[in-house]
Amino acid sequence: MRCKNCHVVGIVFVLMFVVAIASGEVAPETALYDNHGKRYVLSQLLQKVQPQGIAILYFTSIHCKPCEKEIPELLQCIKKSQKNVLCYFVYAEGIEEVNAQASQYGITCYFTDVLGTTRTSMDVVRFPTIILLRQNREIMGKYTG
16 A cells, blocks of 8 residues: 655655755753653663664644644555655653544554653744654754644
């Protein structure tokens, strides 16, 4: 099955090859809480990324209309990435508010940033915001929708 309007792939390629922020900039070591309340720091999550792979931090909200279109397309494209891409969804709302939407998309693990500390440390001001990272926390690119 092909991505119908797979503009997310275009975004990822643009981010990877054109819009890279200051080369070598490193993402702050910030804490994230998963949908079970377990605390992680960013470097723990990035350990799961293959050496040549990338991690996508997808900052979203249950009220983000563009995200409603992008998330299913992004998930479909990631499935085809042969595990070179990991995506971490970071919601602005709490677990109770997010569960229904995450289930609708088939997202079994996501993170919450109710207080906005991760968004602030990563300079996320609106949704969606996509940040591409390497295993060493190097920022490859950032896109704000």
